[in-house]
Amino acid sequence: DTGVSQDPRHKITKRGQNVTFRCDPISEHNRLYWYRQTLGQGPEFLTYFQNEAQLEKSRLLSDRFSAERPKGSFSTLEIQRTEQGDSAMYLCASSLGRGGDYEQYFGPGTRLTVT
Amino acid sequence: DAKTTQPPSMDCAEGRAANLPCNHSTISGNEYVYWYRQIHSQGPQYIIHGLKNNETNEMASLIITEDRKSSTLILPHATLRDTAVYYCIVRVGQPGSARQLTFGSGTQLTVLP
Numbered sequence: 269d270t271g272v273s274q275d276p277r278h279k280i281t282k283r284g285q286n287v288t289f290r291c292d293p294i295s296e297h298n299r300l301y302w303y304r305q306t307l308g309q310g311p312e313f314l315t316y317f318q319n320e321a322q323l324e325k326s327r328l329l330s331d332r333f334s335a336e337r338p339k340g341s342f343s344t345l346e347i348q349r350t351e352q353g354d355s356a357m358y359l360c361a362s363s364l365g366r367g368g369d370y371e372q373y374f375g376p377g378t379r380l381t382v383t
Numbered sequence: 384d385a386k387t388t389q390p391p392s393m394d395c396a397e398g399r400a401a402n403l404p405c406n407h408s409t410i411s412g413n414e415y416v417y418w419y420r421q422i423h424s425q426g427p428q429y430i431i432h433g434l435k436n437n438e439t440n441e442m443a444s445l446i447i448t449e450d451r452k453s454s455t456l457i458l459p460h461a462t463l464r465d466t467a468v469y470y471c472i473v474r475v476g477q478p479g480s481a482r483q484l485t486f487g488s489g490t491q492l493t494v495l496p
Contacts, residue, residue: 270426270428272426301483301484303483303484308488309486309488310468310470310486310487310488310489311427311484311486312486313483313484313485316483324483326483359426359427361426361427371429372427372429372484373429374425374426374427374428375426376424376425376426377425377426
């Protein structure tokens with residue numbers, strides 16, 4: 269257990285539905301990252317927050333995806349009008365944001381299945 | 384960030400050293416080498432990082448060649464719990480910079496009893 273939690277761990281939804289995932293980072297960490305991982309591939313970066321500010325977004329983050337981090341604590345990732353291609357593991361990571369900030373701590377992930 | 388090349392899979396006998404190679408021939412002077420691993424159904428876990436000197440911590444050792452074009456992660460006494468996918472990542476900037484990790488496909492290490 270890294271101290272980063274994600275909820276839910278598994279989500280099955282029908283195509284076209286909206287889903288929202290939550291990530292709770294380690295409390296003193298001010299950087300938060302979202303990644304997506306499909307079967308057999310390494311994680312791919314989606315977006316990054318420094319406190320409550322979303323500072324970087326990947327081209328993978330289509331307009332159906334939105335992420336927030338109100339008050340710089342937990343974060344949510346919403347996918348609207350889900351498609352079968354959205355089926356993946358969604359990983360959240362956090363890091364300290366100062367000093368020797370070389371380590372990202374990952375949560376266990378949320379596995380999304382779109383039917 | 385420089386691309387990395389890793390073998391897709393390796394086996395290692397339990398109790399022996401596991402040596403995982405990584406090629407990063409296009410690495411530039413300000414890029415660090417990071418290693419993460421991902422045990423099945425878990426998120427990735429940081430192992431070690433280095434710039435040009437060899438590094439050791441409680442989990443592993445990192446050997447970087449003098450020209451920095453390749454590196455080897457060494458798990459000195461592999462256990463069954465070390466079975467995982469190991470990712471070699473090259474990333475620009477100081478460790479404190481806010482850079483996302485760019486993962487490749489990694490090496491599936493299987494530790495055999």
